[in-house]
Amino acid sequence: MLTIGLFGFGCVGQGLWDVIHRTHGLRSRIARIFVKDKHKARPLPQSAFTFERHDILNDGSINVVVELIDDAEAAFEIVSAAMRNGKAVVTANKKMVATRFRELLELQRESQQPLLYEASTGGSIPIIRNLEEYYDNDLLSGVEGIVNGTTNYILSKLSVNNEANYYDVLHDAQRLGFAESDPTLDVDAWDAAYKTVVISAHAFGAVIHPDDVVRRGIATITPFDVAVARSHGCDIKLLSRTSLHNNKLIAWALPTFVPHTDMLAHIENETNAIRLHGAFSDDQLLIGKGAGAHPTASAVLSDIAALKYGYRYEYKKLFQNDIPQFNTDISTRVYIRGDESHLKSIDFIDVEIDHKANNNRYLIGRTSMRALAESEPFISSECFIAIV
Amino acid sequence: MLTIGLFGFGCVGQGLWDVIHRTHGLRSRIARIFVKDKHKARPLPQSAFTFERHDILNDGSINVVVELIDDAEAAFEIVSAAMRNGKAVVTANKKMVATRFRELLELQRESQQPLLYEASTGGSIPIIRNLEEYYDNDLLSGVEGIVNGTTNYILSKLSVNNEANYYDVLHDAQRLGFAESDPTLDVDAWDAAYKTVVISAHAFGAVIHPDDVVRRGIATITPFDVAVARSHGCDIKLLSRTSLHNNKLIAWALPTFVPHTDMLAHIENETNAIRLHGAFSDDQLLIGKGAGAHPTASAVLSDIAALKYGYRYEYKKLFQNDIPQFNTDISTRVYIRGDESHLKSIDFIDVEIDHKANNNRYLIGRTSMRALAESEPFISSECFIAIV
Numbered sequence: 001m002l003t004i005g006l007f008g009f010g011c012v013g014q015g016l017w018d019v020i021h022r023t024h025g026l027r028s029r030i031a032r033i034f035v036k037d038k039h040k041a042r043p044l045p046q047s048a049f050t051f052e053r054h055d056i057l058n059d060g061s062i063n064v065v066v067e068l069i070d071d072a073e074a075a076f077e078i079v080s081a082a083m084r085n086g087k088a089v090v091t092a093n094k095k096m097v098a099t100r101f102r103e104l105l106e107l108q109r110e111s112q113q114p115l116l117y118e119a120s121t122g123g124s125i126p127i128i129r130n131l132e133e134y135y136d137n138d139l140l141s142g143v144e145g146i147v148n149g150t151t152n153y154i155l156s157k158l159s160v161n162n163e164a165n166y167y168d169v170l171h172d173a174q175r176l177g178f179a180e181s182d183p184t185l186d187v188d189a190w191d192a193a194y195k196t197v198v199i200s201a202h203a204f205g206a207v208i209h210p211d212d213v214v215r216r217g218i219a220t221i222t223p224f225d226v227a228v229a230r231s232h233g234c235d236i237k238l239l240s241r242t243s244l245h246n247n248k249l250i251a252w253a254l255p256t257f258v259p260h261t262d263m264l265a266h267i268e269n270e271t272n273a274i275r276l277h278g279a280f281s282d283d284q285l286l287i288g289k290g291a292g293a294h295p296t297a298s299a300v301l302s303d304i305a306a307l308k309y310g311y312r313y314e315y316k317k318l319f320q321n322d323i324p325q326f327n328t329d330i331s332t333r334v335y336i337r338g339d340e341s342h343l344k345s346i347d348f349i350d351v352e353i354d355h356k357a358n359n360n361r362y363l364i365g366r367t368s369m370r371a372l373a374e375s376e377p378f379i380s381s382e383c384f385i386a387i388v
Numbered sequence: 389m390l391t392i393g394l395f396g397f398g399c400v401g402q403g404l405w406d407v408i409h410r411t412h413g414l415r416s417r418i419a420r421i422f423v424k425d426k427h428k429a430r431p432l433p434q435s436a437f438t439f440e441r442h443d444i445l446n447d448g449s450i451n452v453v454v455e456l457i458d459d460a461e462a463a464f465e466i467v468s469a470a471m472r473n474g475k476a477v478v479t480a481n482k483k484m485v486a487t488r489f490r491e492l493l494e495l496q497r498e499s500q501q502p503l504l505y506e507a508s509t510g511g512s513i514p515i516i517r518n519l520e521e522y523y524d525n526d527l528l529s530g531v532e533g534i535v536n537g538t539t540n541y542i543l544s545k546l547s548v549n550n551e552a553n554y555y556d557v558l559h560d561a562q563r564l565g566f567a568e569s570d571p572t573l574d575v576d577a578w579d580a581a582y583k584t585v586v587i588s589a590h591a592f593g594a595v596i597h598p599d600d601v602v603r604r605g606i607a608t609i610t611p612f613d614v615a616v617a618r619s620h621g622c623d624i625k626l627l628s629r630t631s632l633h634n635n636k637l638i639a640w641a642l643p644t645f646v647p648h649t650d651m652l653a654h655i656e657n658e659t660n661a662i663r664l665h666g667a668f669s670d671d672q673l674l675i676g677k678g679a680g681a682h683p684t685a686s687a688v689l690s691d692i693a694a695l696k697y698g699y700r701y702e703y704k705k706l707f708q709n710d711i712p713q714f715n716t717d718i719s720t721r722v723y724i725r726g727d728e729s730h731l732k733s734i735d736f737i738d739v740e741i742d743h744k745a746n747n748n749r750y751l752i753g754r755t756s757m758r759a760l761a762e763s764e765p766f767i768s769s770e771c772f773i774a775i776v
Contacts, residue, residue, distance in 0.1 A: 124669035126522040134514040280686035281512035287673040298668035
C-alpha cells in the first residue's frame with residue numbers, strides 16, 4: 001500500500017487527485033496535501049491539507065512524496081528531506097531535476113530511495129522510462145523533438161494565420177491557459193533546455209548543465225519569418241536536440257525550420273513529439289499530449305505505480321566508461337533576420353542567401369554552433385534565429 | 389554473462405548477430421546457432437552452427453534461447469523444451485505467441501523462466517513493454533494501429549498511383565523483399581490478427597484466440613476502392629484495433645478508411661504506428677520501423693538486455709478481477725464494394741450511400757460487426773470491405 005504525501009495542489013496536483021480516485025488496481029491513497037496559501041478556496045475539506053511541510057516529511061506512515069510545486073529551490077529542499085527520511089519521491093519539476101542532476105544522483109545513492117520524474121519531460125510521453133529500459137543497447141545517435149507545449153501552441157497559431165502577431169497569439173494562449181502569466185521560461189526556451197538536459201542524461205549518460213544547452217527562444221518571431229520558412233517548404237518549430245557527433249555531445253533548444261515532409265512539422269498546439277535515432281531500430285517517433293492536468297498526472301501516476309514493484313532508474317549509461325564530452329564545435333545552417341549591424345557580426349563559413357528588402361534583411365548560411373552562440377545577434381533580443 | 393543459443397539464421401537472425409557484435413555494454417555472446425538446411429551457404433564458419441536442436445537445448449552453459457524460426461509449431465516445441473530446461477527465452481514468433489498464449493503463460497508459471505516477445509508485435513516499437521510497464525493504471529480504452537509492414541507498403545503504393553493494380557504492386561513488394569513469396573499471412577490479415585491478440589492481452593488482460601479477431605485482408609482491393617476512399621478524404625489502411633465498449637472487448641484487423649487529418653493516414657510503406665487511447669494520458673502515438681533485419685533485431689536485443697536485470701512480463705491486467713469479455717455486438721460503419729447479390733445479403737441498419745455505376749456498385753452504411761463478420765460478402769473473396 002502506497003501512502004502519499006502530496007506537495008502542491010495546482011492544476012497537476014488536482015489532476016492527480018482525480019486520476020488516483022478514478023483508477024482501480026493501484027492500491028494507494030493521498031494522506032495529506034501541503035499547500036502554501038491558507039486562504040484559497042479548494043475543492044476538498046480543510047482537513048486534507050496542511051501548511052506545514054513537516055506534517056508530511058516527518059510522518060512515518062507516508063512512504064511516497066509527490067512533489068508538484070513550482071519553485072525549484074523549495075522543491076529541492078522538500079525532495080532532499082523526503083528522501084533522507086526514507087521516502088520514495090515522484091516529481092514533475094524539470095527545472096529542479098535539470099539544475100540539480102548530480103546532487104539528485106548522489107541523494108539517490110545515499111538514501112537508497114528511488115526518485116522518479118517521468119512527468120518532467122515530454123508530458124505524457126514515457127520518454128525517460130523508454131530511454132532507461134528499452135534503448136539501453138541500441139546505440140542511439142540522437143534524440144530530438146518538440147518538448148514545450150506553450151511555444152508549440154504559439155508557433156502552430158502563427159503558422160495557420162499569416163497576419164498573426166506573436167504578442168496577440170501569446171495573449172490568447174495566456175487567456176486559454178496554454179501559457180503562464182510570466183511566459184519567460186517557455187518562450188525563452190528554458191523549459192525546453194531543462195528537458196534537453198534530462199534527455200541527455202538518460203539517452204547518453206551525459207550530465208550537462210542547462211547553461212550548456214545552446215538555447216534561444218521564439219519571442220522575436222514575426223510573420224515575415226514564418227513566410228520565409230514556408231517559402232522553403234518548412235514550418236518553424238522550437239526543437240530540442242541532443243545528439244552525438246564523433247562521440248561528442250551537442251545539445252540545443254532552438255527555433256528550427258522543419259520541412260513539411262517531416263512529421264514533426266505536423267505536430268500541432270500543445271502536443272509533444274520526440275524522435276529517437278537508433279543505429280538498429282531506425283527512427284522512432286513518440287507523440288503525446290505535452291501539457292494539461294490529466295496527461296501530466298498520468299505520467300506521475302505511472303511513476304507511482306512503478307514504485308509498487310520497486311522500480312528505480314539505473315542510470316546505466318552514466319556508469320559506462322565512454323560518457324561523451326560536451327562540445328559545440330560543429331557547423332550548422334542557420335537563418336538570421338535582423339538589421340545590418342547584427343548580421344555583419346556573425347562569422348559565416350558561407351552564405352547561401354542574402355536577402356535585402358525595405359524592412360527586412362535575412363541571411364541563410366553555415367556557421368559554427370559555437371560562433372553562433374557567442375555572437376552578438378544570438379544575444380540580442382531583436383533578431384530572429386532558426387536552425388535550417 | 390548471457391550465453392545465447394540462437395534458433396534460425398534468416399534475415400532477423402543475421403541482423404541479431406550483427407547487432408550483438410556491434411553493440412557494447414551488453415555482455416552476451418551467441419554460442420551456437422541452430423539451422424535446418426545443411427547445404428545453404430552462410431557468412432559464418434560451419435562450427436558456429438548445429439543441425440541438432442538438442443545441441444542447444446541440452447547445453448547447460450546456454451542460459452538464453454532466442455527463437456527466430458518461421459514454423460510456429462516447431463517454435464513452440466523449442467520454446468517449451470528450452471524453458472523446461474531452465475533457459476530464458478526471447479522470441480519474435482507472433483503466430484506462436486498468439487495461438488499458444490495460455491499454454492505459454494502456464495509454461496512461464498511452471499518453469500519460472502521469463503519469455504519475452506517484444507519483436508513479435510509492432511517491429512521496433514516497444515509496445516508490449518510500454519503496455520506492461522507504463523500504461524498499467526491508465527484506464528486504456530483502446531489500442532489501434534498499423535502493425536503489418538507488408539500490407540502498409542502495398543496500400544501506400546496503391547494510394548500514390550491511381551492506376552496501380554494490387555497484383556503488380558504485390559509482385560514489386562515481393563521482388564524488393566517487402567512481401568513473402570507466399571503473402572497469405574500478411575495480405576489476409578492473419579499477421580495483424582496475431583498482433584491484435586498479443587496487444588489485447590497486454591492492454592486489457594483479455595486472452596482471445598486469433599480466430600476471435602474479426603479479420604479481412606486487402607487482396608480484393610481495386611483502384612476504384614482507393615478512389616472512393618479519396619473522395620471521402622481518406623486513405624485505406626489495414627488497421628488493427630482492440631478496444632473496450634461498455635466493458636466488452638472488440639478486436640479486429642480490417643481495411644479502414646482513415647481520414648487525411650489523422651496521422652495514421654500518413655504512415656507510409658513498411659512503417660508501423662500504434663495509438664493508445666488513455667483516459668488520462670489522452671492519445672499517444674508510437675511510430676517506428678515495422679520490418680527489416682535491424683529494427684526487428686533491435687527489439688530482440690532489447691529483450692535480451694532486459695533479461696540481464698531479471699525482467700519478465702507480470703501480466704498484471706490478466707490477474708485483475710474485471711477481465712473484459714469478448715464481444716462483436718457493436719454497430720459499425722462500413723464500405724462494401726461487390727456485386728448486387730453480395731451486397732443484398734448484408735443486414736444493414738441503415739444505408740447512407742448506395743452507388744451504382746456500370747461496373748461497380750458499393751454501399752456505405754451501418755451494420756453490426758457480428759452481422760458483418762458472418763455475412764456472405766465478408767466470407768466471399770470478391771468483395772472489398774472497409775471500416776469507415
